[in-house]
Amino acid sequence: MATPPPTSSAPVFVPSPGLHAPGALPPTAVPVPNVHDSLWSRISNYASEHKAMVYTIGAVVVIATAGGIYYVTDQKSKSASGKAGSAAGKEKAKDKKKKDKKDKKKKDGAASPEEKEVKPQAKVETEEEEKLPEITEELLATLSEQQRKDYAGRLKAKGNKAYGAKDYDNAISLYSQAILCKPDPIFYSNRSACYNALGDYEKVVEDCTAAIALDPEYVKCLNRRSSAYEHLEKYSEALLDSTASCIIDQFRNEAAAQAVERLLKKVAETKGKQMLEGKTKRLPSATFVTNFLQSFRPKPRPEGLEDSASLDENSGDYHLRKGLQCVEKKTADAYEEAAQSFEKAIELGTSEHHAALAYNWRGTFSYLRGNSDAALEDLAKSIELDPSLTQSYIKQASMRLELGDREGASRDFDLALQQNKDDPDIYYYRAQLYFIAGEFGDAAKDYQQSIDLDPDFIFSHIQLGVTQYKMGSIASSMATFRKCIKNFENVPEVYNYYGELLLDQQKFQEAIEKFDKSIEMEKSQKPMGMNVLPLINKALAMFQWKQDYEEAETLCKTALIIDPDCDIAVATMAQLLLQQQKVKEALEYFERAAELARTEGEIVNALSYAEATRAQLQVQEKYPKLAERLQQGAGMR
Numbered sequence: 075m076a077t078p079p080p081t082s083s084a085p086v087f088v089p090s091p092g093l094h095a096p097g098a099l100p101p102t103a104v105p106v107p108n109v110h111d112s113l114w115s116r117i118s119n120y121a122s123e124h125k126a127m128v129y130t131i132g133a134v135v136v137i138a139t140a141g142g143i144y145y146v147t148d149q150k151s152k153s154a155s156g157k158a159g160s161a162a163g164k165e166k167a168k169d170k171k172k173k174d175k176k177d178k179k180k181k182d183g184a185a186s187p188e189e190k191e192v193k194p195q196a197k198v199e200t201e202e203e204e205k206l207p208e209i210t211e212e213l214l215a216t217l218s219e220q221q222r223k224d225y226a227g228r229l230k231a232k233g234n235k236a237y238g239a240k241d242y243d244n245a246i247s248l249y250s251q252a253i254l255c256k257p258d259p260i261f262y263s264n265r266s267a268c269y270n271a272l273g274d275y276e277k278v279v280e281d282c283t284a285a286i287a288l289d290p291e292y293v294k295c296l297n298r299r300s301s302a303y304e305h306l307e308k309y310s311e312a313l314l315d316s317t318a319s320c321i322i323d324q325f326r327n328e329a330a331a332q333a334v335e336r337l338l339k340k341v342a343e344t345k346g347k348q349m350l351e352g353k354t355k356r357l358p359s360a361t362f363v364t365n366f367l368q369s370f371r372p373k374p375r376p377e378g379l380e381d382s383a384s385l386d387e388n389s390g391d392y393h394l395r396k397g398l399q400c401v402e403k404k405t406a407d408a409y410e411e412a413a414q415s416f417e418k419a420i421e422l423g424t425s426e427h428h429a430a431l432a433y434n435w436r437g438t439f440s441y442l443r444g445n446s447d448a449a450l451e452d453l454a455k456s457i458e459l460d461p462s463l464t465q466s467y468i469k470q471a472s473m474r475l476e477l478g479d480r481e482g483a484s485r486d487f488d489l490a491l492q493q494n495k496d497d498p499d500i501y502y503y504r505a506q507l508y509f510i511a512g513e514f515g516d517a518a519k520d521y522q523q524s525i526d527l528d529p530d531f532i533f534s535h536i537q538l539g540v541t542q543y544k545m546g547s548i549a550s551s552m553a554t555f556r557k558c559i560k561n562f563e564n565v566p567e568v569y570n571y572y573g574e575l576l577l578d579q580q581k582f583q584e585a586i587e588k589f590d591k592s593i594e595m596e597k598s599q600k601p602m603g604m605n606v607l608p609l610i611n612k613a614l615a616m617f618q619w620k621q622d623y624e625e626a627e628t629l630c631k632t633a634l635i636i637d638p639d640c641d642i643a644v645a646t647m648a649q650l651l652l653q654q655q656k657v658k659e660a661l662e663y664f665e666r667a668a669e670l671a672r673t674e675g676e677i678v679n680a681l682s683y684a685e686a687t688r689a690q691l692q693v694q695e696k697y698p699k700l701a702e703r704l705q706q707g708a709g710m711r
Contacts, residue, residue, distance in 0.1 A: 206232070209251035217255075226255035233264060242268040259285035263295050270298060278302035290697060291322045297330055304337065309344060310685070313337040317689040318697060338689075342681035349681070350674050355443040357413065358672055359639035360406040361606050363442055367401065370465060371499055371531050376428060390424035394432050404603035406639065413439040430460030438469060444672035446473055464490040464497045475507055476673075483507055498527035502534055505541075514545045532562045536571050543575055551575060566595035570608040577611065582619035586612060606633035610646050617650065626650050641670045648683065657691045 206228060207213060214222065233248035249265035252258070266281035282299035286292050300315035316333040325331060357363060375398060378391065385392040397415030400408040416436040424432045437452030450473055456466040471486035487504045490497065505520035521538040524531070539554035555572040562568050573588030592608035613629035616622040627650055633643040648663035664684035671677040 209254050211254075214254060222255040226252045226258065226261070229255065230261060230264065233261075237264065237268060240271070242271050257284075257288065259288040259292055259295070262288070263292065263298070266295065266298055270302065273305075275302040275305045279306070290699075293319050293323050293327075293330075296322070297327070297333070300330075300333060300337075304333075304340075309337055309340040313341055313685065313689050314692050314696070317686075318693045321693060322697075338682045338686055339678070341685045342678045345685070346668075346674060346678040346681050349668065349677055353677075355445050357406075357409055357439070357442055358670065359637050359641060360404065360409060360603060361637050361640050361642070363409050364404050364603065364605060365607075366442065367438075369502070369533060370468075371528065376431065378425065379428065388422065390419040390422040390432065391428055393422065394419040394424055394428055394435070397435060404600065406637070408603075409439075413443075430456045430463050430466070433459065434463060434466050434469070437466075441469070441473055442672070444676075446477060446673070449473055462493050464494050464500060467493070468499055468503045472503060472506070475510070480507065480511070496527055498524040498531065498534070501527070502531075502537070505537065509537075509541060509544075514541050517541050518545070532558065532565050532568060535562070536567065539575070540571065543578075548579075564595070564599075566592040566599065566605070566608070568592075569595070570605075570611060573608070573611055573615075577615050577618070580618075582615055586615050586619075589615065604636055606637045606640055606643060609633040609636075610640075610643050613646060613650075617653075623650060623654055639670055641667055644670060645680075645683070648687075652687060657687060657694070661687045661691060 206225070209225065209229070217225065229248050229252035233245045233252060236242075236245035236248060246265055246268045249261050249268070252261045253265070262281045262285035266278045266285065269275075269277035269281060279299055279302050282295040282302065285295040286299070289295075296315045296319040300312040300319065303309070303312035303315065313334065316330055316337055319327070319330045320334055323330065375395070378385075379395040379398065381395075381399070383395070385395060393415045397412040397419065400412035400415060412435075416432060416439055419432045420436050423429075433452045433456035437449040437456065440446075440452060441449035450470060453466045453470040453473075456463060457470070460466075467486045467490035471483040471490070474480075474482040474486065484507070487500060487507070490500045494500070501520040501524040505517040505524065508514070508517035508520060518538060518541045521534050521541060524534040525538065528534070535554060535558045539551045539558065542548075542554060543551035552575070555568070555575065558565075558568045559572065569588045569592035573585045573592065576585035576588060589608045589612040593612065596604045596608065609629050610633055613626040613633075616629070617626040627647065630643050630647045630650065633640055634647070637643065644663050644667045648660045648667065651657075651660035651663065661684060664680065664687050668677055668680035668684055671680045
């Protein structure tokens with residue numbers, strides 16, 4: 075299984091769930107770097123064409139095919155969460171559920187435990203029942219098999235009546251005697267219901283386990299044991315039971331589906347906190363850092379920090395210049411060296427007119443390491459030293475937005491505009507705020523304002539085109555990108571993002587042509603620091619178009635050779651493997667994605683994928699008959 079919904083602390087700069095535009099922090103565990111809901115749309119089409127069954131659990135999309143099951147994230151609105159299939163599918167599931175109830179009653183020879191717990195039989199005891207002896211080992215030795223069966227049925231009936239009267243201790247005694255006569259899974263289930271009412275969750279687990287040992291696909295006991303495990307804060311065990319229950323019950327039980335989503339979050343949060351405590355703050359991939367830094371318009375170095383300037387190697391200014399030189403190289407090693415240089419510049423102390431810039435850059439790299447508190451402190455110091463350095467306001471606003479403080483971010487943009495209303499970067503990043511909030515009209519206005527102030531910054535044009543696409547103005551969006559290609563024909567990013575829009579429209583051949591063009595230009599222009607996103611996008615296109623897993627994996631592996639820490643490549647590999655039922659290999663990549671995550675929210679998101687995948691693997695190992703039936707494409711009871 076895989077994928078829960080993103081956490082509330084999702085990366086701020088993601089202008090849409092899939093598009094990694096400039097200034098967008100790629101989400102660690104999002105499986106596709108494509109435009110908004112494109113993956114869900116294409117996977118849905120794939121499922122339809124291959125006669126697959128599609129269910130959703132919260133934001134987790136489950137596709138059951140003849141080859142098994144796999145899971146992807148439904149990037150649509152939360153309002154669709156937890157609903158299984160179309161209206162016709164629901165009606166069919168409803169009819170099937172009624173039939174299953176009848177079959178169950180027929181099999182057991184009586185109503186289900188829950189029905190009897192809620193609606194006990196209003197049967198008047200006969201004189202013979204009142205004189206029912208207490209069952210002991212000695213008495214059992216004298217009874218025939220038929221007598222034991224008769225006693226068991228009568229004891230269960232009396233137990234149900236006691237349960238209905240909330241006389242749980244008496245009901246437990248009666249069910250216990252029934253179990254002595256006949257160890258039936260229903261008797262264990264009924265007794266577990268009594269323990270559940272008394273809050274004795276350890277006993278609930280014991281009885282449900284006994285029932286499941288007799289009937290491995292006893293859905294009610296799986297759900298009840300899951301609930302008991304959750305009360306005992308054994309979230310991984312609870313998740314396994316709820317996952318098994320959902321698969322067995324064909325995802326028709328919405329409460330169980332919601333339990334999976336809830337438990338995934340709890341498991342991930344618990345493990346995420348532990349991981350964060352021992353996690354070393356490190357820079358993300360070079361692709362990640364480059365995408366973020368290039369979203370700010372390049373500015374010339376201040377006077378005194380030019381390459382030709384003579385500076386003392388033991389001065390803060392020397393290390394500030396060294397850091398800026400490293401940033402320009404755009405490689406992982408260079409970014410690490412830059413971070414150390416900015417730290418050294420602050421430690422040694424810079425010239426007064428360079429101090430604000432030094433704090434700005436140290437804060438930037440603290441943020442990239444996932445240390446938002448230190449970053450905000452440095453940016454506040456930068457603003458204090460030089461209020462005219464509007465980039466510090468912009469970065470501070472962006473970080474506040476990632477932390478969920480939209481009002482604070484808006485204030486920072488207002489303060490920046492008071493300093494310089496003609497700074498195009500302010501409008502570019504304020505447009506991101508509107509974009510994330512779904513206010514595309516305002517976003518488009520700010521992107522256009524950014525272009526009017528500086529028409530040479532390609533990423534404002536790209537983002538405007540994406541915004542137009544999100545607004546439904548596909549013709550305008552395509553026109554914007556064609557104009558971009560005409561005016562910025564040597565910029566590889568233009569072809570990559572244009573390719574994403576074409577891929578979203580399933581224009582596969584055209585999309586791949588654009589990705590190939592972008593890859594070719596990246597290789598020639600940036601041999602030491604190639605952006606690997608077009609490689610990943612091409613991988614997704616090959617999978618979606620021709621289901622060519624081999625080529626898709628090769629492209630992702632190439633991306634990881636170039637940029638080993640690229641979280642998008644890692645997550646995409648995990649999804650490709652999962653869709654081929656290579657669950658163990660997929661789990662390794664999902665765990666790697668968690669290691670690469672920067673913030674607690676990203677770690678939890680990545681771990682949710684990992685834990686969901688782990689649950690699927692454990693269900694397959696624990697219920698081999700169920701796994702075999704799924705792989706054969708047979709129905710699930």
